[in-house]
Amino acid sequence: MNVSQRVRFEDLIGKVVHNSYGRPIGKIEDARMEPEGEDYLITHFLIGPLGRLTRIRAFLGELPTLQAIGLGSERDLRPLPWQWFDLSDPERPVLTTENPAS
Numbered sequence: 001m002n003v004s005q006r007v008r009f010e011d012l013i014g015k016v017v018h019n020s021y022g023r024p025i026g027k028i029e030d031a032r033m034e035p036e037g038e039d040y041l042i043t044h045f046l047i048g049p050l051g052r053l054t055r056i057r058a059f060l061g062e063l064p065t066l067q068a069i070g071l072g073s074e075r076d077l078r079p080l081p082w083q084w085f086d087l088s089d090p091e092r093p094v095l096t097t098e099n100p101a102s
Contacts, residue, residue: 007090009033009042017047017085017093025095026050029077044079 009031016024029048033040086094 007087011090012045012087012093015091015093016050017045017095019095020097024050026078028093031082032079042082044081045085046077046079048077
């Protein structure tokens, strides 16, 4: 992605991420950000599961009532550095690598 190109995070939330072979690997659920001046820069995208049942189960697991009785769980989100993504088409983000050394 061109460094001068800006993509709004709001436009990426919920988008399906594909790997370099075109296979869907998850959805952009959130991001880790750091302040830079008056803006925030994304350091990592948090990628969640694709399956609807898995997503519902994860949501229910975060409810305080279920957590209080020991049935809750944390969401299964994978943090991946933003540099690993091709965002030239924000409608179809692509994970270009999972290992920057390769």
